[in-house]
Amino acid sequence: MGKIQVLPPNIANKIAAGEVVERPASVVKELVENALDAGATHITVVISRAGKELIQVIDDGEGIPADEVELALERHATSKISTAEDLDRIGTLGFRGEALPSIASVSRFELKTRVRESEVGVLLRVDGGVIREKETVAAQPGTTVSVKNLFFNTPARRNFLRADSTEFNHIVKWMKRFFLAYPEVHFVLIHNGEELFHLPPGSLDERIVQVFGKAFYEGLAHFREELNDIVLEGYTCRPDQARGTAQNQFIFLNRRAIVNRSLNHAIQQGYGNLLERSRYPQYIMFLTIPPHLVDVNVHPTKMEVRFSNERAMYHLFLSGVRRAVQAQPGGVPSFTMKREHPSREEVQQHFRSSSGAAFPSPPSTPPSRPGDATSGQPPSPASPSQISFEYRPLPETPPKEPDASSLQSLSRGGPA
Ligand SMILES: Nc1ncnc2c1ncn2[C@@H]1O[C@H](COP(=O)(O)OP(=O)(O)OP(=O)(O)O)[C@@H](O)[C@H]1O
Numbered sequence: 001m002g003k004i005q006v007l008p009p010n011i012a013n014k015i016a017a018g019e020v021v022e023r024p025a026s027v028v029k030e031l032v033e034n035a036l037d038a039g040a041t042h043i044t045v046v047i048s049r050a051g052k053e054l055i056q057v058i059d060d061g062e063g064i065p066a067d068e069v070e071l072a073l074e075r076h077a078t079s080k081i082s083t084a085e086d087l088d089r090i091g092t093l094g095f096r097g098e099a100l101p102s103i104a105s106v107s108r109f110e111l112k113t114r115v116r117e118s119e120v121g122v123l124l125r126v127d128g129g130v131i132r133e134k135e136t137v138a139a140q141p142g143t144t145v146s147v148k149n150l151f152f153n154t155p156a157r158r159n160f161l162r163a164d165s166t167e168f169n170h171i172v173k174w175m176k177r178f179f180l181a182y183p184e185v186h187f188v189l190i191h192n193g194e195e196l197f198h199l200p201p202g203s204l205d206e207r208i209v210q211v212f213g214k215a216f217y218e219g220l221a222h223f224r225e226e227l228n229d230i231v232l233e234g235y236t237c238r239p240d241q242a243r244g245t246a247q248n249q250f251i252f253l254n255r256r257a258i259v260n261r262s263l264n265h266a267i268q269q270g271y272g273n274l275l276e277r278s279r280y281p282q283y284i285m286f287l288t289i290p291p292h293l294v295d296v297n298v299h300p301t302k303m304e305v306r307f308s309n310e311r312a313m314y315h316l317f318l319s320g321v322r323r324a325v326q327a328q329p330g331g332v333p334s335f336t337m338k339r340e341h342p343s344r345e346e347v348q349q350h351f352r353s354s355s356g357a358a359f360p361s362p363p364s365t366p367p368s369r370p371g372d373a374t375s376g377q378p379p380s381p382a383s384p385s386q387i388s389f390e391y392r393p394l395p396e397t398p399p400k401e402p403d404a405s406s407l408q409s410l411s412r413g414g415p416a
């Protein structure tokens, strides 16, 4: 073994890129998150050859001051947090200060940016993590990042990339997450010169129709559950609208897309036995939770989170979905649990206590693979010791119309 030494920054960045930049869709995710954190109202994403050739994200956000652009490319450099306490009150999508240096270390990278107060912009060119050029250029206020020849210097990664159609599907999945979580933002997505999405700002309801069509929207049931200062609100599909794939399953935590198998399972359980075998519910759910009750710093992609009380979250989702499905007009059979379901008050109390012994445990599922857009597969059905259902009409639950205006306000509330 040789002498112990600190690795040069571009090698350290390349190693970090292994976790942050799995495929072109990861780059799209990081760049759009940066645009959203910069307060952009218009975001255009231009892709060619499924991102293998070009990924460009153009925003009208606050821009980066000319004297800070090199810093933005340095690892652990961020404008979003500055103290250890900030980690407990994260209100931005990024905070680790590693996305740009990671991406720039495995691509030919260009950053053009202009802050509103400045007359001109600045352009920085970086090749495989090495800064080649910095020049003053004419630019609109905002930031444009262009990533060309992704993985040109990491052949193993490049060879791992799948067919263009697969890689582009991953990109679209990420874009749909942003479309849904930020309906007030104007998004455009262009692939190989073709404009595939052009979404003017609107309400969440309008956005769902824009992205998935009216028929999909009309198959959804709205619900809202509250637990102290935690709110779960969203849409889940009517049981007869469940599909053969787990594709349209979206959970957002403070407007950040997350993947959580335990919550997927809770949602599935909320349907009781109303779902046919091998059918997956479609859902779009927004959990708004005080940041100190959740740790989003579990993995560099931040898709995996840990709640301070996993069980309470499980029951919040379970009871929200159960209520939504019960409230369906049109004769969908109501159902209740064989085992007494805890009341909302009990759930609240449980959340305050740390033991949690009053509730059945959520299933222990292996952690979902971070960054894997398709890992939302529901786990296998619950064992008999877990919650089970039987059909029984519940007359006290009147059919409830979806309350579009409340969701609208949620969706416009800004990152919590
Ligand atoms: N589109 C943008 N508009 C304005 N500033 C940006 C933009 N993209 C990046 N920045 C600035 O560059 C910094 C570094 O970005 P980078 O994505 O590497 O880190 P981060 O967003 O702070 O954290 P994370 O690694 O978790 O994404 C940001 O903190 C921000 O100040």
Ligand SMILES: [Mg+2]
Residues within 6 Å of the ligand: 030, 033, 034, 093, 094, 095, 099, 100
């Ligand atoms: Mg970032």
